[in-house]
Amino acid sequence: MDTLVIEGLEVKYASQGTSVHAVNNVSFVLPKNESLGIVGESGCGKSTLGLSIIRAHQEKTSISGKIIFDGKSILDMSPKDFTENIRWKEISMIFQGAMNSLDPVFTIRQQFVEILKKHKFQGDAHQIIEHTILQVGLSESVLDRFPHELSGGMKQRVVIAMALLLRPKIVIADEPTTALDVLVQAQIINVLKELKKQGLSIVLISHDIGIISEIAEKIAIMYAGEIVEFGNLDEIYRNPMHPYTVALLNSTPKLKTESKITVLEGAPPSMINLPEGCKFYDRCPHAMDKCRKNPAKINTKSGYVMCWLYE
Amino acid sequence: MGSDEAMMEEILSITGLKKYFVKKGLFGRKEVVRAVDDVTLSIKKGETLVLAGESGSGKTTIARLILGALEQDAGKIVFDGIKISDKSEHLKKIRMECQMVHQDPYASINPRMTVLDIIKEPLEIHHIGNKLEQNKIVRQALAEVKLEPIEEIVKKHPHMLSGGQRQRVALARAIVTKPKLIIADEPVSMLDVSVRVGVLDLMKELQEKHGISFLYITHDLTTSKYVGHQIAIMYLGKIVEVGPINDVLSKPMHPYTQALLDSVSEPDPDNLHKNKQIRINESTNENTYQGCRFRAKCPYAIDKCKQEPELEKVQENRFSACYIKIN
Numbered sequence: 001m002d003t004l005v006i007e008g009l010e011v012k013y014a015s016q017g018t019s020v021h022a023v024n025n026v027s028f029v030l031p032k033n034e035s036l037g038i039v040g041e042s043g044c045g046k047s048t049l050g051l052s053i054i055r056a057h058q059e060k061t062s063i064s065g066k067i068i069f070d071g072k073s074i075l076d077m078s079p080k081d082f083t084e085n086i087r088w089k090e091i092s093m094i095f096q097g098a099m100n101s102l103d104p105v106f107t108i109r110q111q112f113v114e115i116l117k118k119h120k121f122q123g124d125a126h127q128i129i130e131h132t133i134l135q136v137g138l139s140e141s142v143l144d145r146f147p148h149e150l151s152g153g154m155k156q157r158v159v160i161a162m163a164l165l166l167r168p169k170i171v172i173a174d175e176p177t178t179a180l181d182v183l184v185q186a187q188i189i190n191v192l193k194e195l196k197k198q199g200l201s202i203v204l205i206s207h208d209i210g211i212i213s214e215i216a217e218k219i220a221i222m223y224a225g226e227i228v229e230f231g232n233l234d235e236i237y238r239n240p241m242h243p244y245t246v247a248l249l250n251s252t253p254k255l256k257t258e259s260k261i262t263v264l265e266g267a268p269p270s271m272i273n274l275p276e277g278c279k280f281y282d283r284c285p286h287a288m289d290k291c292r293k294n295p296a297k298i299n300t301k302s303g304y305v306m307c308w309l310y311e
Numbered sequence: 312m313g314s315d316e317a318m319m320e321e322i323l324s325i326t327g328l329k330k331y332f333v334k335k336g337l338f339g340r341k342e343v344v345r346a347v348d349d350v351t352l353s354i355k356k357g358e359t360l361v362l363a364g365e366s367g368s369g370k371t372t373i374a375r376l377i378l379g380a381l382e383q384d385a386g387k388i389v390f391d392g393i394k395i396s397d398k399s400e401h402l403k404k405i406r407m408e409c410q411m412v413h414q415d416p417y418a419s420i421n422p423r424m425t426v427l428d429i430i431k432e433p434l435e436i437h438h439i440g441n442k443l444e445q446n447k448i449v450r451q452a453l454a455e456v457k458l459e460p461i462e463e464i465v466k467k468h469p470h471m472l473s474g475g476q477r478q479r480v481a482l483a484r485a486i487v488t489k490p491k492l493i494i495a496d497e498p499v500s501m502l503d504v505s506v507r508v509g510v511l512d513l514m515k516e517l518q519e520k521h522g523i524s525f526l527y528i529t530h531d532l533t534t535s536k537y538v539g540h541q542i543a544i545m546y547l548g549k550i551v552e553v554g555p556i557n558d559v560l561s562k563p564m565h566p567y568t569q570a571l572l573d574s575v576s577e578p579d580p581d582n583l584h585k586n587k588q589i590r591i592n593e594s595t596n597e598n599t600y601q602g603c604r605f606r607a608k609c610p611y612a613i614d615k616c617k618q619e620p621e622l623e624k625v626q627e628n629r630f631s632a633c634y635i636k637i638n
Contacts, residue, residue: 041503042474181365182530186574186589193586207504210576213583234580251505253537255560255575261537263512264505267473 009065037216153184231303328386364545416477475506
């Protein structure tokens with residue numbers, strides 16, 4: 001059974017009288033026990049997509065489409081129902097920069113207890129807290145320390161442990177390794193890999209295609225609010241189809257292999273007045289007349305690509 | 312000194328540079344942080360030296376010492392054949408001929424100034440040219456960093472520019488005084504992946520055209536391989552390995568360099584089913600200034616490591632501060 005199905009998701013923010021079209025007609029299916037990597041540049045809507053899944057968007061945001069988790073339509077649930085049954089219990093999130101939002105005046109243990117209380121946890125609180133902290137590779141002594149006593153890597157592990165506390169099936173991780181040193185970053189990736197082995201699905205949001213390849217079986221490439229290509233990791237990295245995916249892969253310098261690096265010229269369109277047709281039109285080396293119309297969704301071996309080239 | 316200058320091939324050489332900071336704790340307790348400890352390195356003319364290391368290893372402190380923004384405790388900095396002291400003529404020389412590009416283009420340029428004024432400011436400070444000439448130099452600089460259309464760009468304020476464009480403005484500001492050396496402190500880490508290569512290409516182009524040397528400070532080995540000629544790896548205030556960049560990154564000699572390389576994730580679908588092996592020990596007591604500083608985390612540590620290893624020549628052009636041969 002599929003864990004997460006998204007169909008025709010649209011998210012619009014109201015901003016100073018205009019509307020910002022952050023997520024536009026996004027659909028995908030994430031099978032059980034698989035992880036998803038959402039890749040894209042800043043402002044492409046990848047964080048908004050993550051926030052929508054956990055219903056953590058701001059007021060005045062209009063959302064339409066369907067998000068189906070374990071057969072339940074998340075967007076149709078009442079806020080109370082969602083909070084009591086889904087949020088943190090089934091789906092939780094590691095927010096971007098969350099390690100800087102730990103409360104400085106409480107110990108780590110107190111902050112864990114607070115989460116359990118808010119979610120009306122029944123059972124042995126201390127046991128579950130201690131088990132979770134070990135799961136992310138920290139020792140129990142961390143629990144009685146304050147955030148300022150911990151290093152960046154330790155704080156990030158604490159934040160990951162917080163997301164795992166109520167044993168969710170899916171954790172959405174928004175740039176969980178940015179702002180960390182390379183060595184620490186690699187250690188956090190190993191923590192995530194270990195959690196995956198224990199049956200957790202991770203939705204990893206990142207701009208770093210290297211890190212994504214460590215975690216995700218399925219890849220979604222996002223550009224200007226749309227998923228332009230979706231499929232298996234192997235398919236997309238070895239045989240990218242959408243010109244944007246190709247450009248993204250070719251513009252990343254590699255360490256171990258020599259490859260030709262090409263620059264992607266131009267900038268993504270403004271999300272306020274999105275043009276009709278393919279959003280990549282201005283930067284695409286293969287652009288043709290037809291691309292002025294919205295591209296068709298063309299099925300590929302393991303997913304789809306939104307591009308007229310493959311019609 | 313004209314003929315001497317032609318003889319020299321180094322634009323900057325640093326010998327035995329030291330900077331200790333004293334951290335005052337509660338109850339007058341003092342802790343000394345050896346941010347830069349006996350660092351020796353040099354940059355050849357027209358080349359890029361990468362200074363790589365994790366945060367807190369002292370990379371940026373070195374940059375600030377070079378520019379005289381911090382006072383050194385000990386050591387010698389020779390820039391373009393002249394030993395830099397705190398005499399005002401020396402500081403003027405280095406601050407004109409050595410420019411800096413900072414990490415965050417959202418913070419390093421003044422949001423209230425137009426692009427024209429931002430790029431013109433160094434010319435005004437160093438009294439280069441009259442108003443007309445200055446305006447001309449600014450436009451030339453903008454053409455060099457490929458910000459077009461120039462007449463529109465000069466009137467813009469930073470908030471109207473993207474991150475990549477801002478970093479180009481910062482580069483334009485850095486080249487107007489015709490510097491011989493540009494210190495670039497993580498110049499692309501805040502930029503989007505697809506924009507990064509464009510800015511790095513621009514740096515390479517400026518180097519080829521004007522022979523500018525770069526000190527490229529970063530923690531990202533992948534981009535450093537793209538722009539660098541030489542690399543110096545820094546760990547807790549010490550240089551642990553120096554050499555030609557392709558040699559060091561393909562055959563590291565210091566265990567710390569090896570660990571850094573292990574931790575890089577390349578975009579490769581095979582990663583998914585492999586565990587990431589980082590050859591490093593988890594350690595609790597960091598920051599030991601006794602002996603080799605990497606000792607606690609080093610998987611190869613032996614008894615001898617309690618004595619501090621010197622940075623020694625291991626092969627032609629290769630230097631490493633380690634008693635062990637890992638390759």
